[in-house]
Amino acid sequence: MKNLILTLFTAVFISGSIFAGGLEVGDKAAKFNLKNVDGSVVSLSDYADKNGVVVVFTCNHCPYSIAYEDRIIDLHNKYNSQGYPVVAINPNDPAVQPGDSFEAMQQRSEEKNFPFPYLFDEGQKVYPKYGATRTPHVYLLQNTGKKFEVAYIGAIDDNYTDASDVEAFYLEDAIDALIDGKKPEPNFTKAIGCTIKVQK
Amino acid sequence: MAKIKISITCILLFFTFSFLKAQVPILDFEGLSPYLSKQNDSIYVVNFWATWCVPCVKELPAFEKLNEEYKEKKVKVLLVSLDFEKYYNSKLLPFIDEKNIQSDVILLNDPRSNSWIDKVSPEWSGAIPATIIYNKKKRTFYEQSFSYEKLEKELRKHLK
Numbered sequence: 001m002k003n004l005i006l007t008l009f010t011a012v013f014i015s016g017s018i019f020a021g022g023l024e025v026g027d028k029a030a031k032f033n034l035k036n037v038d039g040s041v042v043s044l045s046d047y048a049d050k051n052g053v054v055v056v057f058t059c060n061h062c063p064y065s066i067a068y069e070d071r072i073i074d075l076h077n078k079y080n081s082q083g084y085p086v087v088a089i090n091p092n093d094p095a096v097q098p099g100d101s102f103e104a105m106q107q108r109s110e111e112k113n114f115p116f117p118y119l120f121d122e123g124q125k126v127y128p129k130y131g132a133t134r135t136p137h138v139y140l141l142q143n144t145g146k147k148f149e150v151a152y153i154g155a156i157d158d159n160y161t162d163a164s165d166v167e168a169f170y171l172e173d174a175i176d177a178l179i180d181g182k183k184p185e186p187n188f189t190k191a192i193g194c195t196i197k198v199q200k
Numbered sequence: 201m202a203k204i205k206i207s208i209t210c211i212l213l214f215f216t217f218s219f220l221k222a223q224v225p226i227l228d229f230e231g232l233s234p235y236l237s238k239q240n241d242s243i244y245v246v247n248f249w250a251t252w253c254v255p256c257v258k259e260l261p262a263f264e265k266l267n268e269e270y271k272e273k274k275v276k277v278l279l280v281s282l283d284f285e286k287y288y289n290s291k292l293l294p295f296i297d298e299k300n301i302q303s304d305v306i307l308l309n310d311p312r313s314n315s316w317i318d319k320v321s322p323e324w325s326g327a328i329p330a331t332i333i334y335n336k337k338k339r340t341f342y343e344q345s346f347s348y349e350k351l352e353k354e355l356r357k358h359l360k
Contacts, residue, residue, distance in 0.1 A: 158311065191314060191317070195253075195255060
């Protein structure tokens with residue numbers, strides 16, 4: 001009887017983990033070791049001396065990502081010196097979306113002079129751990145000293161079409177809150193975005 | 201002669217697009233809301249898509265076919281485009297014209313998506329394509345692509 005209960009419990013626990021669907025606010029951030037457009041490998045652990053990391057799942061082709069490119073650059077320029085650098089990760093499979101190939105990423109990074117790493121999620125193993133469902137999709141991580149914890153998930157702001165008509169600066173407010181020693185509120189928002197391209 | 205031909209073409213294009221414009225309203229979410237909560241005998245199949253969204257465009261024929269096959273059975277297909285409003289004339293209308301889209305189309309122009317995504321469905325992450333099938337009794341949300349067979353199968357669940 002005890003064995004049966006233990007087996008059932010384990011089965012439920014494992015299935016829960018498999019179908020977890022990604023990270024929630026408060027969870028420990030998933031590690032990554034991914035290739036950057038400059039050929040180097042960038043890991044989450046490289047940021048151990050920072051206050052946090054702004055992980056943005058984004059890509060070349062998606063009109064929403066394109067609409068946010070300049071804002072993501074501005075965010076890095078504003079918050080990197082305050083200990084919150086941006087790390088961009090392309091979660092798409094180039095076999096499905098050729099516009100998001102590594103070469104295309106290198107080109108875009110050069111064209112726009114990205115001041116942040118633009119990493120390729122080769123094998124598409126990292127984005128499912130985070131639970132990213134669209135591009136762009138932000139996971140703001142806070143360095144607690146012992147680990148990176150998810151502090152905010154969601155949209156950059158409330159107006160993808162017009163940067164000059166933003167009313168809610170969700171991500172900036174979230175980072176500012178962390179800088180002030182507070183918790184982001186809201187800590188979870190949604191936005192329209194492109195699906196992540198996976199082979200079926 | 202050439203000038204007359206050009207003028208006639210321009211006039212024809214003008215009328216085509218004027219016709220199309222009248223057929224494709226631009227609404228904010230408040231304007232769209234009533235289409236997501238009709239209380240009558242019909243079944244509504246509402247698809248969220250965009251001209252630049254490859255999987256969305258790929259599945260449009262399935263929705264068009266459903267619209268055609270089930271017209272007489274009180275099934276209404278509504279294609280809600282999330283194209284950027286600035287491309288209404290240059291991309292959306294030409295697309296509808298080129299593909300000869302027969303289903304009703306609305307352009308949802310409301311950038312404050314965090315305020316309405318959950319109103320469409322709390323299950324929705326915001327990625328497109330997404331579809332709702334609903335009637336008075338049943339409402340189901342789908343964050344996935346559809347083949348005609350799958351779409352029809354899901355529709356039939358709401359026909360009961």
